[in-house]
Each structure stands twice: as structure tokens, then as C-alpha cells.
């Protein structure tokens with residue numbers, strides 16, 4: 300009997316065994332007509348895996364569940380398989396990274412991604428904790444990969460297969476370029492591995508997420524039930540202790556709580572009306588200095604607003620023009636949450652690589668709003684300096700950024716993007 304893998308052909312957990320099989324010369328068939336949510340709920344399937352999850356591998360000696368266990372089994376079918384290293388210590392390190400990939404990488408990608416897709420409750424502090432734990436894990440992985448091409452030794456092992464499959468869910472689903480660019484060795488490692496022929500054959504082309512998925516509606520649409528007739532009053536049944544159900548948690552959507560006000564809405568009113576500035580900026584087609592820039596300083600209220608220069612920390616990595624432009628566009632998209640409270644300019648400077656990304660932001664309040672720092676990951680990719688408006692040179696730099704002056708700091712502009 301051939302080995303049969305029960306899973307859909309796009310399941311990253313199934314990829315682990317399939318890639319291991321490619322490296323090991325093992326043949327695995329995918330179960331025919333597998334339908335997620337249907338095939339894995341049948342009594343026959345539950346006999347193979349009592350929790351009803353995929354993948355499951357059917358072997359001549361019985362089924363195996365848990366994707367890492369399946370991948371290990373497949374690797375062991377080849378005697379002295381280099382996927383398991385060549386010494387006991389290699390073996391130990393391979394197992395170490397397989398566990399790390401499961402507990403530190405996969406779990407934390409899931410904490411970030413699944414609630415956003417509607418699998419589980421979305422809670423911002425829980426997401427924050429998940430992202431922080433993922434960053435910690437990726438920092439450690441990045442440090443290891445600074446001086447190692449592969450996780451263990453000098454070739455692909457089972458640890459790389461498991462790690463890459465787990466990372467693929469993050470890269471495809473939620474880890475945008477501006478997030479992963481904090482971990483350049485992880486990026487290099489991931490793209491190298493997914494482009495190895497044995498990986499590519501199974502995973503196909505991988506496209507990195509361009510944005511963080513928005514939070515899915517909390518409650519999936521329920522099929523409407525016909526109105527039930529009111530039950531007749533029945534004599535009260537004595538309830539046994541074990542039958543007492545825990546109180547249902549009130550559904551947030553049924554009784555919407557008033558949204559807490561953004562603290563910026565509670566600031567003392569300002570003479571500067573952000574929308575008026577945005578309109579002036581957009582509508583000024585000529586004499587920009589005299590009209591828009593002068594108008595800006597006439598309106599500017601240092602008590603109610605602050606101006607900030609930002610400077611991308613990793614300009615050396617901006618070696619490809621369209622990638623740099625996408626990075627900037629992604630940042631501006633993610634700032635959508637601050638549209639009521641911010642205006643920004645981002646300049647992509649230089650006519651050849653590496654391009655420099657520098658910008659100017661106007662924020663409501665005297666500091667960068669905390670919710671922006673918390674919720675927009677790009678913020679930490681830049682160094683931020685508050686503009687001293689008593690310094691004429693800084694004011695002039697503000698003007699140049701607002702009007703896309705060229706040359707800027709002696710260089711041509713590849714592009715200038717505005718957030719308004």
C-alpha cells in the first residue's frame with residue numbers, strides 16, 4: 300500500500316511531508332477528492348485522527364497524525380537520510396529547530412493571523428503580545444542565520460523544511476515586507492529555500508503579503524432559522540448540578556458598546572483645521588510657495604499639532620526602485636487609521652540605488668500619537684525627530700518636503716508620496 304496523505308494540496312502542514320518525500324525519494328499520494336471540513340469529519344477519518352485535523356498519513360502499518368511527526372516518519376524511511384544530519388548532535392539541533400519552528404514561530408504567527416481571519420476572537424492586546432513574541436523569535440532566528448545558511452550544518456535538513464513551511468504561512472498571510480525587513484537574514488533564508496526545486500515543486504510561487512489583513516467580522520453570518528413558536532410553559536425541571544451551563548458571554552455585536560473616544564479628540568480645540576490644510580494643499584496648483592506654504596504656516600498651531608521628520612533606518616536595503624516604492628505605499632496605507640489626525644509626505648530620494656526614504660509628518664497633538672506607534676509597525680522602521688520650528692533651516696526643510704522640491708538635499712526625487 301502506498302503512503303496516502305489526507306489534506307488539501309495547499310496545506311502548509313502537508314507540505315512538510317511532501318517536501319521531505321521529494322528529498323528522500325519517497326512517493327506519497329494525496330487522498331483523492333479530499334474536502335476540508337467534510338472529509339476530515341467522517342467516522343473513518345476520526346478513527347485515524349481523533350481530533351479530526353489534517354494532515355494524516357496512512358501507512359501500511361497504520362495512520363500517523365501531527366505534521367511534524369509525519370515529516371519525521373517520511374524522512375526516516377530513507378536510511379541515513381541527510382535530512383536528519385550526520386551525527387547525534389546534528390540530530391539534536393534538527394529536533395531543536397523543529398520544536399522552535401512549531402512553538403515560537405508557528406504559534407505566534409497564528410496568534411497574529413488567525414483572529415484577523417475570523418478564527419478566534421480578535422483582541423488588540425492579545426495581538427500585540429503575539430506580534431511581540433513573534434518578533435522575539437524572529438530576532439533569534441535572524442541572529443542564528445547571520446552566520447549560517449541553513450539551520451543545521453551545510454545543507455537542507457528536516458528543520459529547514461518545517462521552519463520554511465511554517466514561515467510560509469506568515470510570509471503569505473501577514474508578514475509584509477516592511478515587517479520582515481527587520482529580519483534580513485530570515486528573508487534571505489526563506490526566499491532561498493522556497494526557491495529550491497524540491498520546495499518550489501510543492502509550494503509553488505510564494506507571494507509576500509502586501510498588507511496586514513483587516514480584522515474579519517466577528518460573527519459569521521448565521522443561516523436564518525424560521526421563527527419558533529413560543530414554547531408552552533413547562534413545569535420547571537430540577538436542574539442537576541452537572542447540567543448547569545456556564546453563563547453565556549454577552550455578544551459584543553448584539554449590544555454595541557460606545558466606542559471609546561480617541562484621546563486626540565479630547566485635546567483642547569485647535570485653530571488649525573486639518574481638513575482645511577489638506578484642501579489648500581490639494582487645490583493649490585500654482586505659486587505653491589506663496590499660497591500653500593504660506594497658508595500652512597499661517598494656519599500652523601504648535602499647541603495643537605507637531606511636525607516630525609522621519610528617516611528610514613534601512614536605506615542601504617533600498618536597492619530596487621519598485622520594492623522601495625511599494626514599501627512606502629504600504630506605510631501610507633497602514634497609516635489609514637490616522638487619517639483624521641495626520642498629514643504626511645514621504646520622499647524617495649535619488650536617481651539610482653540605494654534610495655533614501657525620508658519624510659515629514661504633521662500629527663494632532665504635541666507628540667506622535669500613541670495609537671499610531673502601537674498599531675502601525677512601520678513607525679519603528681524610521682528614526683523620528685521633532686521639527687524645531689524656531690530653527691529656520693528646519694522650517695525650510697519642511698517647506699521643501701511639502702512642495703517636493705527638487706533637487707532635495709542635492710539629489711533628484713524618484714517619487715514623492717502624500718498622505719492626506
Ligand SMILES: N[C@@H](CCC(=O)N[C@@H](CS)C(=O)NCC(=O)O)C(=O)O
Nearest residue numbers: 310312351352353354364365366367
Ligand atoms: N499540530 C497540527 C495542526 C493541524 C491543524 O491545525 N490542521 C488544521 C488545518 S492546517 C485543521 O485540520 N483544522 C480543522 C479543524 O480545526 O477542525 C499539525 O501540525 O498537524
